[in-house]
Amino acid sequence: MTTGYRHFYRGRRVMVTGGLGFIGSNLARQLVELGADVLLVDSLLPDYGGNRFNIAPFEQQVRVDTTDVRNREAMNTLVQHQDVIFNLAGQVSHIDSMRDPYADLDINCLSHLTLLEACRHHNPSVKVVYAGTRQIYGRPDSLPVNESHLVRPTDVNGINKAAGEQYHLVYNNVFGIRACSLRLTNVFGPRQLIRHNRQGFIGWFIRLALEGRTIQIYGDGAQLRDFVHVDDAADAFLRAGADDRCNGEVYNVGGTAPISHRDLTSMLLDAAGSGRVEYIEWPQEKKAIDIGSFFADSSKFTSATGWSPRIALRDGLAATLGFYREHFAHYVDAATAQEQA
Amino acid sequence: MTTGYRHFYRGRRVMVTGGLGFIGSNLARQLVELGADVLLVDSLLPDYGGNRFNIAPFEQQVRVDTTDVRNREAMNTLVQHQDVIFNLAGQVSHIDSMRDPYADLDINCLSHLTLLEACRHHNPSVKVVYAGTRQIYGRPDSLPVNESHLVRPTDVNGINKAAGEQYHLVYNNVFGIRACSLRLTNVFGPRQLIRHNRQGFIGWFIRLALEGRTIQIYGDGAQLRDFVHVDDAADAFLRAGADDRCNGEVYNVGGTAPISHRDLTSMLLDAAGSGRVEYIEWPQEKKAIDIGSFFADSSKFTSATGWSPRIALRDGLAATLGFYREHFAHYVDAATAQEQA
Numbered sequence: 001m002t003t004g005y006r007h008f009y010r011g012r013r014v015m016v017t018g019g020l021g022f023i024g025s026n027l028a029r030q031l032v033e034l035g036a037d038v039l040l041v042d043s044l045l046p047d048y049g050g051n052r053f054n055i056a057p058f059e060q061q062v063r064v065d066t067t068d069v070r071n072r073e074a075m076n077t078l079v080q081h082q083d084v085i086f087n088l089a090g091q092v093s094h095i096d097s098m099r100d101p102y103a104d105l106d107i108n109c110l111s112h113l114t115l116l117e118a119c120r121h122h123n124p125s126v127k128v129v130y131a132g133t134r135q136i137y138g139r140p141d142s143l144p145v146n147e148s149h150l151v152r153p154t155d156v157n158g159i160n161k162a163a164g165e166q167y168h169l170v171y172n173n174v175f176g177i178r179a180c181s182l183r184l185t186n187v188f189g190p191r192q193l194i195r196h197n198r199q200g201f202i203g204w205f206i207r208l209a210l211e212g213r214t215i216q217i218y219g220d221g222a223q224l225r226d227f228v229h230v231d232d233a234a235d236a237f238l239r240a241g242a243d244d245r246c247n248g249e250v251y252n253v254g255g256t257a258p259i260s261h262r263d264l265t266s267m268l269l270d271a272a273g274s275g276r277v278e279y280i281e282w283p284q285e286k287k288a289i290d291i292g293s294f295f296a297d298s299s300k301f302t303s304a305t306g307w308s309p310r311i312a313l314r315d316g317l318a319a320t321l322g323f324y325r326e327h328f329a330h331y332v333d334a335a336t337a338q339e340q341a
Numbered sequence: 342m343t344t345g346y347r348h349f350y351r352g353r354r355v356m357v358t359g360g361l362g363f364i365g366s367n368l369a370r371q372l373v374e375l376g377a378d379v380l381l382v383d384s385l386l387p388d389y390g391g392n393r394f395n396i397a398p399f400e401q402q403v404r405v406d407t408t409d410v411r412n413r414e415a416m417n418t419l420v421q422h423q424d425v426i427f428n429l430a431g432q433v434s435h436i437d438s439m440r441d442p443y444a445d446l447d448i449n450c451l452s453h454l455t456l457l458e459a460c461r462h463h464n465p466s467v468k469v470v471y472a473g474t475r476q477i478y479g480r481p482d483s484l485p486v487n488e489s490h491l492v493r494p495t496d497v498n499g500i501n502k503a504a505g506e507q508y509h510l511v512y513n514n515v516f517g518i519r520a521c522s523l524r525l526t527n528v529f530g531p532r533q534l535i536r537h538n539r540q541g542f543i544g545w546f547i548r549l550a551l552e553g554r555t556i557q558i559y560g561d562g563a564q565l566r567d568f569v570h571v572d573d574a575a576d577a578f579l580r581a582g583a584d585d586r587c588n589g590e591v592y593n594v595g596g597t598a599p600i601s602h603r604d605l606t607s608m609l610l611d612a613a614g615s616g617r618v619e620y621i622e623w624p625q626e627k628k629a630i631d632i633g634s635f636f637a638d639s640s641k642f643t644s645a646t647g648w649s650p651r652i653a654l655r656d657g658l659a660a661t662l663g664f665y666r667e668h669f670a671h672y673v674d675a676a677t678a679q680e681q682a
Contacts, residue, residue: 098515101454101508109450109504113442113497151492152507155515156454159507163450166493166500167442174439174496174630289515 005242005305010035013081014241017041017069017115018050018088019062022192023131023184025054027086027234032061034238041078041089043068045107048091049193053330069111075118082123084241087115087168088131090161093198097157108160109167116171116179124177128168129240132181132250134296136162143224144258144297147183147250154289165250172248180246182236182253185296189230189316190323194331202227202264206317207332209268209275210324218282218290221262226255226295229311239305246304254296256309264313271318346583346646351376354422355582358382358410358456359391359429360403363533364472364525366395368427368575373402375579382419382430384409386448389432390534394671410452416459423464425582428456428509429472431502434539438498449501450508457512457520465518469509470581473522473591475637477503484565485599485638488524488591495630506591513589521587523577523594526637530571530657531664535672543568543605547658548673550609550616551665559623562603565634567596570652580646587645595637597650605654612659 014031018024019040031038040062044050055062067074069089079085090108091097097104112130119126136159137145138152153159168179186202193199194207208215236253240246259267265277282290302308324331355372359365360381372379381403385391396403408415410430420426431449432438438445453471460467477500478486479493494500509520527543534540535548549556577594581587600608606618623631643649665672 101458102451105446105450105454109446110443113446117442148491150489153511155511156508159504159511162507163500163504166503167497170494170496170500 005239006034008242011037012083013037014084015039015041015078015082016086016088018090020044020050020052020054021088022049023187023230023233024088025191026189026230027237028055028062029058030234030238032058038062040064041069042066047196049199054191070106070114072114075114076122079118079123079126082126085126085128086237086241087112087128090131094155094157095198097155101156104156104160109163112164112167116167116177119177120171120175124175127241128177128179129237130165130168130179130181132165132183133161134183134185134252134294139291140294143293144295146297147252147300154291169248178244178247180240180248181250182240183250184233185254186225186227187230187233188227189320205265205268206320206324209272210321212274215265215275215277217261217265217277217279218286221279222260224258224260224293224295226258227313228253228255228309229316232309232311236307239307243305251301252296252298253301254298256313258295259313267314268317271314272321346580347375349583352378353424354378355425356380356382356419356423357427357429359431361385361391361393361395362429363390364528364571364574365429366532367530367571368578369396369403370399371575371579373399379403381405382410383407388537390540395532411447411455413455416455417463420459420464420467423467426467426469427578427582428469431472435496435498436539438496442497445497445501450504453505453508457508457518460518461512461516465516468582469518469520470578471506471509471520471522473506473524474502475524475526475593475635480632481635484634485636487638488593488641495632510589519585519588521581521589522591523581524591525574526595527566527568528571528574529568530661546606546609547661547665550613551662553615556606556616556618558602558606558618558620559627562620563601565599565601565636567599567636568654569594569596569650570657573650573652577648580648584646592642593637593639594642595639597654599636600654608655609658612655613662
């Protein structure tokens with residue numbers, strides 16, 4: 001039954017770490033619709049993506065706790081009686097991780113150990129789904145990339161995200177905390193951070209298009225990427241959380257057909273009706289860490305759960321542009337706009 | 342020239358983290374013989390393997406600093422003017438890592454970031470060789486295991502050791518800190534910790550044999566392992582440290598021909614002339630995390646540097662037994678002997 005996993009959440013106690021962030025808040029919205037008892041944990045660290053406006057339409061239907069996941073005492077209490085934990089808290093900026101690797105280690109390793117230790121000692125029967133990332137693969141040896149590809153991160157953030165994933169698998173295998181990881185490809189959609197350009201390029205490109213500014217593409221823009229809409233990503237979490245066949249596994253959650261930076265940008269500018277594109281030489285330091293083309297093979301996850309991405313890129317972009325047009329001020333404040341312009 | 346790499350160290354400034362430990366002290370002894378200017382950094386954390394007696398024969402020819410590698414200010418000073426850093430500091434107990442994952446994260450991730458950040462900002466031209474471990478592979482898909490095998494650690498220690506390795510590669514690739522990693526298989530020889538049984542089984546088996554006690558083997562003892570003598574392991578570090586072709590690479594450093602637990606134990610008891618063996622049922626919790634047989638393919642490192650293990654297992658065990666017979670009191674104090682007996 002394809003919708004059984006959605007009924008699973010009725011009346012369930014579900015905690016989402018990073019619940020005020022991009023994916024967390026979109027997942028929370030679906031959980032509320034499905035009748036779950038939702039607790040969102042998010043410390044709203046500046047620049048990380050948490051945003052109270054993300055849950056404005058349903059904030060009366062969830063509980064919010066702004067404790068930091070690294071707070072051991074708090075986590076020991078919060079995990080109790082939860083049925084499912086979607087563990088989405090994290091630092092996602094590659095750039096920030098190279099500027100301050102200590103902070104990245106703290107957020108992307110220590111916080112997951114804290115959560116898992118809390119589960120081990122206070123709620124060992126909970127199910128945990130971790131938000132992994134395709135970034136841990138680094139520069140692919142072949143395409144599409146499946147889960148048997150070597151993990152070879154190109155930055156500190158990727159290393160720590162890989163370690164965070166592996167903690168979940170070890171706690172599954174050794175301590176019986178049911179856990180799995182979804183290695184997400186580039187996710188896009190409403191409620192993504194667009195205040196600065198240090199969290200991946202798709203949100204930033206969307207903002208530049210909306211503001212009528214220039215999108216810079218390095219080289220000829222021929223590199224391929226796959227993109228998944230956040231509603232499809234949230235659906236992947238719901239399926240994994242409801243399915244014990246996923247325990248102890250890692251899954252790619254990839255996007256619709258791969259597309260080049262060049263074609264993506266054309267599609268975006270077309271949908272926005274504003275902005276422009278400029279092709280520039282690769283900056284030396286960017287070229288050094290470029291991974292070339294990447295797109296994921298999600299067939300393992302499709303076989304396990306029936307999931308596949310439903311939302312076409314063009315449709316998703318149009319809807320996303322509409323969302324930000326309507327709520328721009330909640331995502332880009334005037335001071336920041338000037339500073340980054 | 343096969344010995345060129347040894348001449349390389351004459352007059353070089355070389356720092357060894359974990360320098361009072363098992364591999365660090367044996368490496369230090371060779372460096373002193375080669376005429377290097379040696380600084381040993383070791384905080385002598387209890388139970389971790391650091392032991393001042395390890396350097397007794399040459400302590401006047403080295404400098405020792407007992408700062409912790411996590412001390413940022415101290416490391417910023419210590420790395421300056423070093424030509425080569427052998428980065429061997431670490432927590433190596435699988436068991437301890439599962440009891441206190443926070444401490445393992447601190448020692449095996451934070452300390453390496455601290456060292457690498459110090460190099461990045463205060464000595465970017467240094468060469469760093471990291472002591473990796475075969476443990477990060479987990480249960481092998483096929484044998485022998487080469488470097489293209491997936492990294493799939495089975496405990497928190499393996500996860501953090503893998504992250505530590507990857508930091509070195511990223512700092513090599515992004516910041517130009519020349520670095521490589523040697524993934525060591527089971528290392529044995531003089532100066533290994535034998536005070537407790539939480540740091541791998543070979544040292545502990547040697548102690549039991551010397552004390553005439555019973556070595557317990559789970560199941561039929563048919564699992565294979567490879568063993569490398571610490572002098573051969575130290576030689577691998579010397580070669581990697583002197584060779585810029587190794588930069589950015591990971592290498593297996595395996596042992597001589599694989600041998601079963603059963604045959605190893607027979608050989609050990611034979612060489613010791615004391616002790617006995619008992620075969621017992623697998624404890625359930627041990628069976629759950631058993632990785633079966635493991636032995637490494639070191640041909641990548643042999644091709645790059647000419648290294649291969651020289652010391653036969655039987656000869657190495659005999660010499661090791663002789664070392665501990667002579668210096669037993671420096672490795673097992675009376676109180677501990679009673680406690681563990």
